[in-house]
Amino acid sequence: MKLSGWIAGLIILIAVSAASAADWLHWRGPEQNGYSSDTGLPASWSPQGENLIWKQPYGGRSAPVVSKGRVYIINNADPGKTTEQERVMCFDARTGEKLWEYRFNLFLTDIVTNRVGWANLAADPETGNIYAHGVQGLFICFNPDGKVLWQKSLTEEFGRITGYGGRVGSPVVDEDLVIMNMLNASWGDQGRGGHRFLACNKKTGEIVWWSEPGGQPLDTLYATPVVAVINGQRLLIVGTADGGVYALKARTGEKVWGTVFSKRGLNASPVVDGDLVYACQSEENLDTTEMGGVYCFDGSKVSDGAPKLVWRRTGIRAGYASPVVHNGRLYVSDNGGKLHCLDAKTGETIWEFKYGTEAKASPVLADGKIYVGEVASKFHILEDGEKACKRLHMVEFPAGAAGENFEINGSAAVADGRVFIVTGTDIYCIGSKDGKAGKPATLPEEKPASPDAPVAHLQVVPADVVLTKGGKQSFKLRAFDANGRFLREVQAEQWTLPQPPAPPTPPGGTAPPQPPPLRGEISSDGTLTVAADVPAQAGVVAAKVGNLVGRARVRVAPTLPIVQDFEKIPVGAVPGGWINVGGKFTIVEQDGTRCLKKLANNSNPLLARAYAYIGMPTLSDYTIEADLMGTEKRRFLPDMGVVNSRYTLTLDGSKQRLLLRTWEARKAPGEEIPGRLNAKVDFPWKPNVWYHFKLKVSYDNGKALCQGKVWVKGEKEPEAWTIQVEDPVPNREGSPGLYGYAYGIPPTAEAAARNPGAEVFYDNVKVTPNQAR
Incomplete structure (x- = not known):
């Protein structure tokens, strides 16, 4: 496409920043709440040229991420053909040039073709590495140039569960961890299906912790965790398959608090503003027949393991799009395409605006404008007024050759003063000559750690490992304080191979036999050698310091024949x-x-x-x-x-x-x-x-x-x-x-x-x- 004068000049003048405030590394933006501080963004555009910087004929159903001058998306390639695969793609953010693509096969899943590429990508601000979760269960870490650094097959290694609908979790990067969530059933104490969170070392893929904060899953889901600091404690705020919201210590996975308010699992991701946590859903409430609701909890005020409910608005069916919170306002798209602007402190309505008919894409707030797509092939730019909302612009994408509409399910991304939009068939970069990158807010500071703080938690790393008969593994023991802050590596007083926890009893079934301990030996420095004459087994390693015990899961997988x-x-x-x-x-x-x-x-x-x-x-x-x-x-x-x-x-x-x-x-x-x-x-x-x-x-x-x-x-x-x-x-x-x-x-x-x-x-x-x- 030939570019107009000022746009060509804009491309020449734009400098690609290092991992910076300009990047959109999480699908909900740098503050993980759907807000961008960029300014000078367009109030109108056209796929034919107005404020269009570039376009590429590759679409998707999830949000793009922007990192170090590059844009990344995930989608399917060759749909309907024998060669159909899932694909991660990378483009130059300035010019739209396709830099690379990586294809990987589809297998062992009921997820249908138009839902391939469901999970959003995540980018690491330190390395620029990209993390993808495919519908078949491949969890892949790429370097910025598309080289696979490590990968896991979540389905085959951990029994990941999906339905046909495509609801799978998106990864999130925090410090040295990349965190994934899924429904799974594997072995031992994870033998029964549960909604679990898996934290890996972002550079190596080594498993650091598992967490299962909620109860029995009610549904598959796609809510993404967000990182917050509440009461000086670094937390992951997560929506779960039991219809609740929970807070986990980000570095250890320990549950801090939780509350359940829906009869189905959550799909909309929570957002956080200070100590306040916002969540929404469109299913039945626990205490009323009214469907759906928006909820505000105070994560700093916890009683009996649950955060204080500040307010709720039942009857707003907001189960798919995630909300935006900024400047005392909460913006919620309900399932029917109505945008609700609520007072974030009280939940009272400030304004409502009906922009569409079916909402899956989450709104993005930037430069006083709201950028949001709807399923029915339309993209809207709305003005966020003090007491009312109005439509500034709408683009309706033409139907295909057979009359089909191309859905918009993914949210927009904003980076370097530009907006990136993904439809079912194309990716667009739009912007104006006045576009400028903003400076996002940073998380509140944690309470300073004391070197003399007592050890409250022991973490054995790796937390989950697979060996073959006769194999060896060295474990480390890490100590954390009561707030989940890392203190130091410590020496265990004792390493053992105890009897593992009893597997859970299946619903309607009888309790299975108690499994034996791992057969093997573990040394005083934490080096495990499993028995060479046992081709397959599973169990745990335990390390003790005082009254504290840390554990790691060990599976011995059979080899051929x-x-x-x-x-x-x-x-x-x-x-x-x-x-x-x-x-x-x-x-x-x-x-x-x-x-x-x-x-x-x-x-x-x-x-x-x-x-x-x-x-x-x-x-x-x-x-x-x-x-x-x-x-x-x-x-x-x-x-x-x-x-x-x-x-x-x-x-x-x-x-x-x-x-x-x-x-x-x-x-x-x-x-x-x-x-x-x-x-x-x-x-x-x-x-x-x-x-x-x-x-x-x-x-x-x-x-x-x-x-x-x-x-x-x-x-x-x-x-x-x-x-x-x-x-x-x-x-x-x-x-x-x-x-x-x-x-x-x-x-x-x-x-x-x-x-x-x-x-x-x-x-x-x-x-x-x-x-x-």
């Missing part, structure tokens, strides 16, 4: 070192042998359907085999299968077919959008019959060849593969696993316990490396 016939595992237990088996699977006696059973005693889809992950996500080029049997209940058959490198081979019970796929949100060919890798063949199969599954994934010429066989156990293996498919954008690694979806489960726990649904049984699991080609 893997052979598991379940005979040595106690009935009622689950395999050690496996992920996402607690409360969903159990060891039983069946036909004179022990095997693993997929439970069918809870109709909640998050429990009725499950993947059990056996090894690390870095395993590659192998074949998995197993015996599987499904039962029939109420004319329902289950779905059952095996997983290899993020590809699943599944017998579909209801449609009597065999599926080979990697991203279940994409239907099989001939059903709706073919999209990513999916293959199917008709395969009549019977209940109460054992079938042998075999799935091989190999690689050649940059492609993956996925080959599957299923036959009745005891019969001769067929020479030909039952189903096979070639993947041009291969999954090059991934954990082996088992899959089951139990149907026909009664809706109540009591009925399901008496008469469960269609179950799946697994036996003789074998995972072997492929022979060299």
Whole structure:
């Protein structure tokens, strides 16, 4: 695009600052409250040229971040094609030049294509590194030039849970930590599904702490934590899946206070102004049938573990867009596109303005203007008046060739006197010749730490680690005071391998057996060596100083080859070192042998359907085999299968077919959008019959060849593969696993316990490396 005179001059004169006040590192801005102190921002613009600095034909559904003269977005690439992937992109903030992109595969998720790229990115002010959370569960740290510094597969390593709706958490950077939140179920005391917060060293990915402040999750959610200093204490203020808001000590994850006020999980992120914490939701309240509400709590006044409620406004259904707080005003977009300006101290209405019909994007306040998009392809610039609001400008984006609208779900970003807007199809940078970067407010100072302060908390680092048999890990012990401030590294009086906490009892189930301590040795300096003769196990390391104890979680994952016939595992237990088996699977006696059973005693889809992950996500080029049997209940058959490198081979019970796929949100060919890798063949199969599954994934010429066989156990293996498919954008690694979806489960726990649904049984699991080609 040819640029007009003053804009070209503006680009030449703009100097790219180091990580500074000009950057928009958090999706809610430098103050994490939706406010920017930039001035001289445009009151109108046009996609055809007015106040348009640059445009690029790449859209998304989340907010951009701006760091060190670069703009970053996350979206999907090649939608609807076999090569569809998730993608992080980087542009020059001055010119719009695309500097790099990084694509990564979509797998093991129900999230659909138009919700890929849901989570917002985060940037680190110190290094300029970028953090992304993909819908498949990859948590990736990039350097500013797009090099992957570290990554984790949250789904395969920690049993991350998602639904089809796409609600996944966005990362946030604070000091030397990057913090992620998710619903997950992994092993041990995290075996039951919970909403948990995971803090990693931002440079290395080493896990520093876990926290689970709330109760049983009611829903998936996407509220993002914000950092605040209240009462001189550095806190994370978090919205949770149990319908509450909690405060955690930012450096340790310890819960300070919490309160629940909604019957569903929170999606709108909280905001903080001084000691006041604001939250909103659009679901049912706990004490009234009125839907939705806005709430103000005083985080400095805590009684019985809960902050003081200053005021609330029920009836405002504000469940998606996050509010803005600035200069004594709270700006709240409700679900129907009405903007409420409230007195932040009292909650009284100052003005209301109906700008749209459906609001998902959060408003941004800057230079006396409010920049906000609506789902229906419109972007608004509003004037924040003393007693009223008026529309300054609106851009309505044209429909596509097929008449479809391009949604606006992400919030704007403001940096260096410019505004960055992402629609479903494009990213725009707009600005005026008067645009100037402002200076955001900084957090209040913490109470000064005393070197003589007593130690109140011990933190074992790393807090969660995965080893293989015979592996070693050195742990450090860090001491914190009562306010969560780091004091020093300390020497433990004693390192032990205690019996781990009992796994939680699943809803409607019986208490599982108490797991044994880790088998291995730990030295007086905190060096752990796990047993070389135990291929898979899990437990804890403990360090003691005085009456304080710090703990770390240790998983020993099996390496290839893997052979598991379940005979040595106690009935009622689950395999050690496996992920996402607690409360969903159990060891039983069946036909004179022990095997693993997929439970069918809870109709909640998050429990009725499950993947059990056996090894690390870095395993590659192998074949998995197993015996599987499904039962029939109420004319329902289950779905059952095996997983290899993020590809699943599944017998579909209801449609009597065999599926080979990697991203279940994409239907099989001939059903709706073919999209990513999916293959199917008709395969009549019977209940109460054992079938042998075999799935091989190999690689050649940059492609993956996925080959599957299923036959009745005891019969001769067929020479030909039952189903096979070639993947041009291969999954090059991934954990082996088992899959089951139990149907026909009664809706109540009591009925399901008496008469469960269609179950799946697994036996003789074998995972072997492929022979060299």
